[in-house]
Amino acid sequence: MKMSVVLGIVHMGFGVLLGVFNHVHFQQRHRLVLELLPEMVFLLALFGYLVFLIFYKWVKFGAADSLVAPSILIHFIDMFLFTSNADNLPLYQGQ
Numbered sequence: 001m002k003m004s005v006v007l008g009i010v011h012m013g014f015g016v017l018l019g020v021f022n023h024v025h026f027q028q029r030h031r032l033v034l035e036l037l038p039e040m041v042f043l044l045a046l047f048g049y050l051v052f053l054i055f056y057k058w059v060k061f062g063a064a065d066s067l068v069a070p071s072i073l074i075h076f077i078d079m080f081l082f083t084s085n086a087d088n089l090p091l092y093q094g095q
Helices: 002-025 030-060 072-081
Strands: none
Touching: 002 030, 030 072
């Protein structure tokens, strides 16, 4: 399931980057700054962080530790709600 999230985000990023060629070909260079840049910032800031959390959890928690591993979904939801869940331990120091 997590691999499909990673591949989907890579696919979305590739699709956004393909827009560069359209904007350059149709001489709409202003769209590079007004459209492409905000899309990439939003995509990488939110979903790039999600991919980082997925890879970090894969590296830090193996199959033997999977029962004590914190939930990425709860962390991501709490990030948007500006809350914290005492039952869900942080993935890394300072989170």
